[in-house]
Amino acid sequence: MSSAADKIKNFFKKKKNEAKFKLAGPGRRLDGTNAPSTSKSTKAQSDVYVPPQRKELTSEAKTAAEAAVARIQSQKKDDTHFNTSLAAIRAQVQRELEAERKTKTEIEKQISQEQPQPKVLDDGHNRHLAAQGVYFRCPMVSDEVLPRNEWKIKIKEFLYEQLAVERGLTSCLIILNCNTKEKSAACIETLTKYLQNIIQHPDEEKYRKIRQSNRIFGDKVLSCEGALDFLLAAGFTEQTIDDEQFFIYSDEHNPDGADALNELLEALQHSEIIPLELDRNIQVLLPSQTKKSELPPDFYRISPEELKREQQLRTEALENASILKTKAMREREELRYIQRYKFALVRVRFPDGVYLQGTFSVYEKLDQIYAFVQSCLKNEALDFKLMSPIGTKWDDDDMNKTLFDLRLVPNTILTFVACENEENIGGNYLKEDLLMLIQPV
Template sequence: MDMLKKFVKGKKVDRHFKRTGPGAKLSDGASSSQPSVVSGSMQGSRDEDRVHASDVAAQAALKRMLGNEPTVSSSQKKIQMMAQRELEQERRERESASAKFSDDIKNLRVGETTVHELDHSNAISSVKFTCELLGDEMALPKDQLRSYLESYLRDEMEEEGVVPATLMITSLNQTEQRKIAMETIRKYLQNILENQSEPKFRKIRMSNKAFQDRVFSVKGGREFLEAVGFEEKEETNPEGIKEMYLLMSESAALDDARLIQALELLDGATPLALKVARDTKTFTLKDGEKISSPKLPSDFFNITGEELKKEQERMTVQVDRMTTMRTREMREKDSKQAEYRYKYSLVRVRTADKCLVQGVFSVGETLLAVRQWLHSLLSQPEAQFDMKDAAIGTFKDETKSLAELGLVPAVTLHLDMKQDVNLPILSEEVMREAVPFSIE
């Protein structure tokens, strides 16, 4: 396990020094005579400090939420009034849409399936992921990230050997495949350690069906065996036919320390966790511009095309539930069902200075994660704010998941600053990436 952690940490350090560039000698007189220039890497360091500060600020913000309200200036009141008007307008539009939705559902006939294309169809093409080994800057759709990760680990095989092979087994295969492969490889190594003088335990016939199904078909399986000392060679089998075998020499079999270390590594290995990338986008809004509903990619949903009819029936039931009293237990059950139906949520947050930021979250992440993300985007990361929903208002418990709060599969929130802040509300780095919302 320590070897795995050291490997991942080492790669993170390598990335840091690649961004930093070559060093300079302290005795270099030229450096002392020239004015200092803030490099991109130093700026990156400041960005990391700012993000760290934003995380701390987000944690502290929760503790302050129930504290005394700060004094509100006239300019802040004006911003709050503008935000309140927008919330009221959204609430009225939502009520109108809900009424129309009820009428539409009543007119639906069983067996009909109508797919409506929502506006703003280019909101997001697919959900992207990152992993600790490759760094947050490498954000790709899951299949592409796994493919890149496999290529990266294969490149590392020449130098690191058994560690990247172990990560290939744990991170690039299905759970059951991984489990069977690890059990089989573990048995191979244990047999060698317990019978070091027996050649038969150091020989694996590559055409053997059990080996093909359990190890060879698993990514990283053969690579792991080669990393611990097995070599591919041709030998004549008992029937006199030449076949390919994986063979371990007697000297390699007597290397107890190496084999035991490989076993411990295999036993302690866990998959590299893939995290949902925020894929942050920033938009500028026109006066009075309405934020249209996004068309979400299929990645967001657990349901398939064949389940559209069932979804239609569910919508009918949902309208009925909206018009009846619901107990707390019933509402919690509904939120759990929503969590099963949706995997991700597209969160949009509107600011008072006519900007919109967009990020992707897992439905199991808490609203606090959204707060931390927002802190990292502000020009003043320590600034206090509330997140408001047109229907719910201010959220009382930010430790609940987005699914529990019903903020799936997409939601638009309003950022309500609790104090005067310098404009723009979002940082310069974030605003540099902004594009007009209407052209997306």
């Protein structure tokens, strides 16, 4: 008999191969626009960031990118005002692409799929945010990139779709993924007792009946999503006896007997939460676009209302403070401040004036930022260092420290320093398809 873990793994592999995720809506590109996205890994290590694979650029898009790169390199040699020249180059490239779109319908379709377009925002406040939210991937289910709350809906829809063909295992996953942690734990404990009693006392009729009016059943099982489907999968049926509703276990509905119950019990006890992977939500920015530093509510541990109140209290405390604070007092205040955040926005400034932006958990480590930057470089073998906002260059001992430990929360700007002669690099550091993410000012 295969283990529960193997069964769950094969379950998701089979469903993905069959492409049964019918209710999934369109995904979201890394810059926030609605479009399908991919999440296939290109590296074997699971603890480093692996960007989604991108479609090959069309010949027209490649030509435009090469032209932009060539102009940047040429301009950099003659003009020290990189910010302005880069913006002008990007605007010119955009005008050229727009002209091509008007005359070639097919090119318009291809480029619109491969080049993210600016997101149109209705909320004026959102225009000032450094990121539009926090997004996740769920490779076990599909290749989409969505906010956490949308993933909860998608996962629930996906699991309920599978009940008709795989009721036992699916009901276990629904119990764990569609209820609160406390509710699912209480339900699993109760269902485990039901099945264990039948396995250990196969001839005892009292263990084959569950009175629906029973308080424990009502509080811990009936109120939990997926629990009734689990009982039906185990061999229980709903029956009325003397005007009372029961769930009755019958060998007729479970011909495999104790073996099937043990297998279902193993699946119930070893099922896991379907994991979500944080998406980096890559953006490539011009210096003038880095002025946006306000973060959306998704980055916080607390609600927007609680956050607003804390900010008011913080402002009042600063205004009323008339004494000098000790170092310990300042550190405690800083710690309270960064503990409000679940995620951090990291920007890396390159010597050519371009900024690379990504989203990280506050508990991710410094080496994961290095891996993220490395994966975005045109030359991934390039040796480099990252410098903190105050000029600190970290050593190998710092690589296992979290962003929280290094106080790189809630947002920070790191400086990219190449360890090689820049003349041998060729001007631009990032991959061409990432440079195409730059939006006009």
